[in-house]
Amino acid sequence: MNSEFVIAVHSLVLLAHRPDGMASSEEIATNVCTNPVRVRKVMSCLRKNGFVDTREGSGGGYRLSREPDNVTLADIYRALASGSLAPSWCSGDPESDCMVGSNMGNVMNAVFCGADQQLETYFESITIGRMLSSITATAKG
Amino acid sequence: MNSEFVIAVHSLVLLAHRPDGMASSEEIATNVCTNPVRVRKVMSCLRKNGFVDTREGSGGGYRLSREPDNVTLADIYRALASGSLAPSWCSGDPESDCMVGSNMGNVMNAVFCGADQQLETYFESITIGRMLSSITATAKG
DNA sequence: GATTACTGTAATAATATCAGTTACAGTTGA
DNA sequence: TCAACTGTAACTGATATTATTACAGTAATC
Numbered sequence: 001m002n003s004e005f006v007i008a009v010h011s012l013v014l015l016a017h018r019p020d021g022m023a024s025s026e027e028i029a030t031n032v033c034t035n036p037v038r039v040r041k042v043m044s045c046l047r048k049n050g051f052v053d054t055r056e057g058s059g060g061g062y063r064l065s066r067e068p069d070n071v072t073l074a075d076i077y078r079a080l081a082s083g084s085l086a087p088s089w090c091s092g093d094p095e096s097d098c099m100v101g102s103n104m105g106n107v108m109n110a111v112f113c114g115a116d117q118q119l120e121t122y123f124e125s126i127t128i129g130r131m132l133s134s135i136t137a138t139a140k141g
Numbered sequence: 142m143n144s145e146f147v148i149a150v151h152s153l154v155l156l157a158h159r160p161d162g163m164a165s166s167e168e169i170a171t172n173v174c175t176n177p178v179r180v181r182k183v184m185s186c187l188r189k190n191g192f193v194d195t196r197e198g199s200g201g202g203y204r205l206s207r208e209p210d211n212v213t214l215a216d217i218y219r220a221l222a223s224g225s226l227a228p229s230w231c232s233g234d235p236e237s238d239c240m241v242g243s244n245m246g247n248v249m250n251a252v253f254c255g256a257d258q259q260l261e262t263y264f265e266s267i268t269i270g271r272m273l274s275s276i277t278a279t280a281k282g
Numbered sequence: 283g284a285t286t287a288c289t290g291t292a293a294t295a296a297t298a299t300c301a302g303t304t305a306c307a308g309t310t311g312a
Numbered sequence: 313t314c315a316a317c318t319g320t321a322a323c324t325g326a327t328a329t330t331a332t333t334a335c336a337g338t339a340a341t342c
Contacts, residue, residue: 001256003230003300006249010232014241024317031242033234035302040318057310058316073252085226088299089144089330091151093174100155101172103276108147110275111214111267115142118263122256131252135244144329165288176331181289198339199287229328230301 002081007032007042009076012051012128013135016068024061042080049079068129074120085119086112143222148173148183150217153192153269154276157209165202183221190220209270215261226260227253 010032015021025036025043032039043062046052053065092104151173156162166177166184173180184203187193194206233245 001226001228001253003228006228006230006232009249010241010245013245014239017241026317031237031239032232032245033242036318037303037320038301041320044319054318055310056308056316056318058314059311060309060317062318085142087142087144087147089147091147091173096172098155098172099280100151100158100273100276101174103279104151104154104173106279107272107275108150111272112142115260115263118259119256122259126252131248132241134248134251135241138244138247139240167288177289178291178332179330182291185290195289196339197287197289197337199285200340201288201338203289 002084004042004045005077005081005084007034007039008046008051008080009073009128009131011039011043011062012046012064012068012071012076013131015052015062015064016128016132017135021064022061028062045080046076049075051076051079068132069127071128073123073126073128077120077123082120083116085116143225145183145186146218146222146225148175148180149187149221150214150269150272152180152184152203153187153205153209153212153217154272156193156203156205157269157273158276162205163202169203186221187217190216192217192220209273210268212269214264214267214269218261218264223261224257226257 011023011028014028014031015023023031025039028043029036029039043052043054047054047062051064051066051071052062054060054062086109090105091108092101094102094105096102152164152169155169155172156164164172166180169184170177170180184193184195188195188203192205192207192212193203195201195203227250231246232249233242235243235246237243
């Protein structure tokens with residue numbers, strides 16, 4: 001899995017946890033354990049997909065623009081990691097004389113498309129709000 | 142996804158397609174489009190897990206040792222790609238003062254364990270035999 | 283028993299991917 | 313006008329992936 005997905009999920013949970021729903025790229029980066037530029041790149045993508053609003057300039061940062069319970073991991077997955085399941089490496093060669101070698105690419109592709117959908121369905125069942133609850137429950141228990 | 146998984150699946154389908162169920166690492170490598178050493182490494186693992194028999198020496202190679210219809214992709218996944226879904230990159234820091242930052246690792250981990258199981262369930266439904274049928278059907282159609 | 287054709291595995295090299303850093307233009311609040 | 317932000321691009325360094333080389337061990341065949 002794409003690690004940008006992880007950063008995105010973490011960031012959104014953090015925003016959801018903030019009373020005012022806001023944080024700067026630097027705050028997020030510290031919390032996630034990475035650098036602000038990487039966070040900004042991910043958040044920029046989340047903004048384009050309507051998950052957050054950004055405020056540039058002094059005192060700015062990111063704000064969650066949707067209800068935590070209405071944002072599923074599937075939404076995030078689709079926005080920045082869809083199709084990441086299939087390996088970059090492609091098996092076989094369409095020009096091969098062998099029936100197996102020449103068709104494996106397509107068949108493998110179909111397998112991974114299915115896997116991707118399966119994964120998406122699973123992610124559909126998990127929301128940012130639920131992850132936050134899970135964390136607060138763990139912290140209290 | 143681990144590309145060794147792809148090589149393994151392709152190799153087993155190829156063996157299942159062979160009338161005598163056999164092929165050498167070089168033949169497989171050519172068909173898969175990679176080098177024989179890589180194939181041998183993957184096959185070595187498949188042998189240890191009981192998917193194939195090997196015959197060393199002249200005229201040797203690999204032979205499928207199970208019924209194609211009884212080998213699921215889940216079996217293969219478990220043997221050499223289990224847990225590969227979670228990114229190497231880990232979010233947050235257990236020592237963090239922030240509740241979110243310090244617990245995200247665990248929660249994220251749980252999410253990916255679930256995803257892994259989901260994937261395994263999906264792979265359970267696909268067999269080497271079915272993939273081969275799918276290829277022969279495509280080739281004929 | 284020598285030769286040939288294989289597997290098994292380690293070590294190394296080449297390449298590609300990923301993550302961190304620096305730099306700087308643009309924006310906004312004070 | 314200054315300070316604190318975002319948005320991006322370019323560069324560097326780290327890490328992971330794939331290919332290559334090398335060689336020991338095994339078995340069939342001449």
